[in-house]
Amino acid sequence: xxxxxxxxxxxxxxxxxxxxxxxxxxxxxxxxxxxxxxxxxxxxxxxxxxxxxxxxxxxxxxxxxxxxxxxxxxxxxxxxxxxxxxxxxxxxxxxxxxxxxxxxxxxxxxxxxxxxxxxxxxxxxxxxxxxxx
Amino acid sequence: xxxxxxxxxxxxxxxxxxxxxxxxxxxxxxxxxxxxxxxxxxxxxxxxxxxxxxxxxxxxxxxxxxxxxxxxxxxxxxxxxxxxxxxxxxxxxxxxxxxxxxxxxxxxxxxxxxxxxxxxxxxxxxxxxxxxxxxxxxxxxxxxxxxxxxxxxxxxxxxxxxxxxxxxxxxxxxxxxxxxxxxxxxxxxxxxxxxxxxxxxxxxxxxxxxxxxxxxxxxxxxxxxxxxxxxxxxxxxxxxxxxxxxxxxxxxxxxxxxxxxxxxxxxxxxxxxxxxxxxxxxxxxxxxxxxxxxxxxxxxxxxxxxxxxxxxxxxxxxxxxxxxxxxxxxxxxxxxxxxxxxxxxxxxxxxx
Numbered sequence: 001x002x003x004x005x006x007x008x009x010x011x012x013x014x015x016x017x018x019x020x021x022x023x024x025x026x027x028x029x030x031x032x033x034x035x036x037x038x039x040x041x042x043x044x045x046x047x048x049x050x051x052x053x054x055x056x057x058x059x060x061x062x063x064x065x066x067x068x069x070x071x072x073x074x075x076x077x078x079x080x081x082x083x084x085x086x087x088x089x090x091x092x093x094x095x096x097x098x099x100x101x102x103x104x105x106x107x108x109x110x111x112x113x114x115x116x117x118x119x120x121x122x123x124x125x126x127x128x129x130x131x132x133x
Numbered sequence: 134x135x136x137x138x139x140x141x142x143x144x145x146x147x148x149x150x151x152x153x154x155x156x157x158x159x160x161x162x163x164x165x166x167x168x169x170x171x172x173x174x175x176x177x178x179x180x181x182x183x184x185x186x187x188x189x190x191x192x193x194x195x196x197x198x199x200x201x202x203x204x205x206x207x208x209x210x211x212x213x214x215x216x217x218x219x220x221x222x223x224x225x226x227x228x229x230x231x232x233x234x235x236x237x238x239x240x241x242x243x244x245x246x247x248x249x250x251x252x253x254x255x256x257x258x259x260x261x262x263x264x265x266x267x268x269x270x271x272x273x274x275x276x277x278x279x280x281x282x283x284x285x286x287x288x289x290x291x292x293x294x295x296x297x298x299x300x301x302x303x304x305x306x307x308x309x310x311x312x313x314x315x316x317x318x319x320x321x322x323x324x325x326x327x328x329x330x331x332x333x334x335x336x337x338x339x340x341x342x343x344x345x346x347x348x349x350x351x352x353x354x355x356x357x358x359x360x361x362x363x364x365x366x367x368x369x370x371x372x373x374x375x376x377x378x379x380x381x382x383x384x385x386x387x388x389x390x391x392x393x394x395x396x397x398x399x400x401x402x403x404x405x406x407x408x409x410x411x412x413x414x415x416x417x418x419x420x421x422x423x424x425x426x427x428x429x430x431x432x433x434x435x436x437x438x439x440x441x442x443x444x445x446x447x448x449x450x451x452x453x454x455x456x457x458x459x460x461x462x463x464x465x466x467x468x469x470x471x472x473x474x475x476x477x478x479x480x481x482x483x484x485x
Contacts, residue, residue, distance in 0.1 A: 012231055013231075016228075016231050016232040017231075017232055017233070017234055019234075050234075072182055072477060073182050073183065092183075094181060094183065095149045095181060095466075095468065108457075110188075110192065111188050111191040111192065111232050112181070112183040112184060112188050113183040113184065113185060113188060114183070123185075123219055123220070125187065125188065125228060125232070128183070
């Protein structure tokens, strides 16, 4: 299903390059970016923060029954990645099969196609991760 | 033209998937040895299902930025050359600029000139940087090219990207861009019409009047323009549509074939089109020593060649270690596909 163009556009910095935010009061990093610190509330001060793209596998699963648009990619690995700066993100692990992935494996961020609104729609790009070996 | 610009950062990317020439030959009933010997290509790279010219360009550019060790916001221009831009209308360059964090204070556009759009981007960068219109300029050659099933091109059409950051700060220059010369004519050797899925080519016509005339014309022109000669160079990188043409150029021009081989990547990754000679340059920059001189000549069908003379500086040795991944790392990782999976990866079936 085609995503609204404005929603896609608004998320380009976070999807293309892991642009997040941090609270300068309590140093908590947020991804996806938040506009208000959930701890400090109005005492918090939010500014933009660039994540390094490095992390490790926190949890993962092999996907054998894909949502619409990703049918060609099965079987693929979907994981919760713990970024070194703290936040956890859900993303695909590319160029590997399920049996190649282990908990705590180091991963790095890559820029890939997420989905394509075929045949004439927008191509959506964003972050995925790759095992560092 | 002489200028005081140089390469301050470079990076490459090659997808992890490969298909062997032998496997393609099996499907089409060809004799594998004849194909491998005839084209000089053992296997070629294939993009992942979620990869295209834009994603390849982004990773090569990130590697180049790490080597250059500059803030992406300081790039004044981003030019991306490809013949497989993901959109017919909507620039790849804006996606690359956004993904590496150079927007919005940046010039950007896509280029297309068959296999030489990447080196055309380097020339534009040299002009912009030399004229102080930009502090740094990013030039990318990237392609996920297609060959018609059963066509000779299917054995060679690979995928890859190479990115170069052009700058003028002496203490940052890794390879001085001493001179460039182009040789251009209207020669109809290879083309793809709007909406056509696969390119059409002139078969043997792509050799003498197209590839050899332009590559040798540009190389000879560079010699004449600069007063340099073959002996002044330690490496020659030529466009490499297959594994044999660059070696034939060396023979025809009386160059040392051993100086061509280090930059010859097509036999193991295929012809990466706009990235082909640029990736060859990356391979050479990964091993070159300070003071050595490199000659690069690209070729784009249609047709034209850009030739460059460059001299490696002392800065290269330390800078290249900053790359998160070097070309050899990408070339070394291999996930082999059979022809069936290859068809799926390249979406060659009408229903895909």
